Amino acid sequence: MSPGDSADESVSTRTITPVTTESAAPIINYSERFLPVVARDGMVVGPEQLAAQAGVDILSRGGNAIDAAVATGFALAVTYPRAGNLAGGGFMLIHLADENQQTLIDYREKAPIAATETMYLNPAGEVDRQREFFSLQSAGVPGTVAGMLYAQEKYGLLSRQEVMAPAIALAREGIDLSFGLHFEISASAERLRANPAARDIFFHEDGTLYDIGERWRQPDLARTLEAISQQGRDGFYAGSVADYITTEMENGGGLITAQDLAEYNVVERSPVRGTYRGFEIVSAPPPSSGGVHILQMLNLLEGYDLQAMGHNSAAYLHHLSESMKLAYADRSLYLGDPDFVDVPVTELIGKDYATLQRERIDSGVATPSAQIAPGLLINGESTDTTHYSVADRFGNVVSNTYTLNFSFGSHIAVPHTGMLLNNEMADFAAAPGTANAFGLIQGDANRIEPGKRPLSSMSPTLVFRDGQPWIATGSPGGSVIITTVLQTILNAMEFDMNIATAAAEPRIHHQWMPDELRMEKGFSPDTIKLLIDMGHPVGISPRTSGRTNSIMLQDGWLLGASDTRRPGGFVAGYSSQGQ
Incomplete structure (x- = not known):
């Protein structure tokens, strides 16, 4: 990272x-x-x-x-x-x-x-x-x-x-x-x-x-x-x-x-888990922030008709970005090593909390990050990480x-x-209160203490469909890991993409602070203009966002894809004799 x-x-x-x-x-x-x-x-x-x-x-x-x-x-x-x-x-x-x-x-x-x-x-x-x-x-x-x-x-x-x-x-x-x-x-x-x-x-x-x-x-x-x-x-x-x-x-x-x-x-540890339109998502718990915030953003987005908006439309990207800002603001306050601090996981990934947070999203205008503080709960990592997925x-x-x-x-x-x-x-x-190497604001929950594990964005994730494992995925990318995994599984769950297409589609990233909607190359100029008109401070990044290595398990077959954003990715597999 x-x-x-x-x-x-x-x-x-x-x-x-x-x-x-x-x-x-x-x-x-x-x-x-x-x-x-x-x-x-x-x-x-x-x-x-x-x-x-x-x-x-x-x-x-x-x-x-x-x-x-x-x-x-x-x-x-x-x-x-x-x-x-x-x-x-x-x-x-x-x-x-x-x-x-x-x-x-x-x-x-x-x-x-x-x-x-x-x-x-x-x-x-x-x-x-x-x-x-x-x-x-x-x-x-x-x-x-x-x-x-x-x-x-x-x-x-x-x-x-x-x-x-x-x-x-x-x-x-x-x-x-x-x-x-x-x-x-x-x-x-x-x-x-x-x-x-x-x-x-x-x-x-x-x-x-x-x-x-x-x-x-x-x-x-x-x-x-x-x-x-x-x-x-x-x-x-x-x-x-x-x-x-x-x-x-x-x-x-x-x-x-x-x-x-x-x-x-x-x-x-027990993974964090939640649901999205009938799918079950299982991911990394603290001291990773990844699973908590993937579930938090999915809960927020579940309240919208994303298919009607259209994949990677300005409306879809707007709601995606606003959800990201709310989640990353919470990361700055609540997340840390659960062996040292009380992380309110149940509240953060709860559907009721998402309902309250959704009221903070204006469907037509971007909310400046300076006006967003961590949410009031109901009760009160280089991008040079690496990820791989395996199935047997x-x-x-x-x-x-x-x-x-x-x-x-x-x-x-x-x-x-x-x-x-x-x-x-x-x-x-x-x-505490300053940004780390990835621009993420770190709170007192993540201050240095002997024996403590530092907060991470690593997000190894499994998605289940009809009670069976369907997708295994994850990504490097430091602060963009969470949003990379989010968009990959949304592409598959919400828009019925195969795993290679889900990985290849252009992605966005917003981490609350700094207030910038980072977009990969590949989005329509008209879409970018609409987002700017909505008040989003758009930046077209020369870098790519993350690099997933994923497996989709479907109908008895293993479907693999290494994100083509970087050279060297590889899918290796085998089928036994006679099949």
């Missing part, structure tokens, strides 16, 4: 035809942009090809969706280092078919024990952004490894060693540097070269970047992955890897200690979003480990 995580380049959606070979290896072809990929027995949709294929390989070997999700997560740490990670954190939303229930694994990073509320303020009381974003003090205690291992041990079918083998092989044997990865490293080259350990990972000894197509090996990362594979949690949170982390912290003024690592805990032949579904925060996190690597550190502490309110 960091600034600048967008690219206008597009990549064709891949389609996978049913396989008749005994290996069940996917057959990859190209298809039209607005057509989903089709497979029968298993699918992984993610931001990078090799990691998605690693997940499908696990499915074809008898693993379930959780095994494949964990394999994909570890592989992305090798192949997609801008956001795939070992030293970050996130949320895994799981649908368990046998129990017909959902659970959310919260492996969000935590503030170190030594963290203080004013740690990023200089003597003048101003936020020191360099320390907050690009220092060892910007790192929260990592949760990814603990979260992946917890999920796999509790809900997977295969052994830890089987699930981690693809990532280890990719790191040890190397990968051919793709155009997308070359572009991403180039864009962050100056900061990555400034850190000796990161320079050793991403560049030749003379500091030059690997060429496109050149073999790139990561032996230190392979050894770290091997330690985790052999020792489990102790391979990361104790032993040599933990020693490398704490030594780097001690040498560079960081805060994470051996005690922080040893005491890190995963929390299994057993009916299990996983929607996983995890991150280092900024692209390549803090750009600081831990020597001898091959991994980058997160800068997730920047998601706290360094000074």
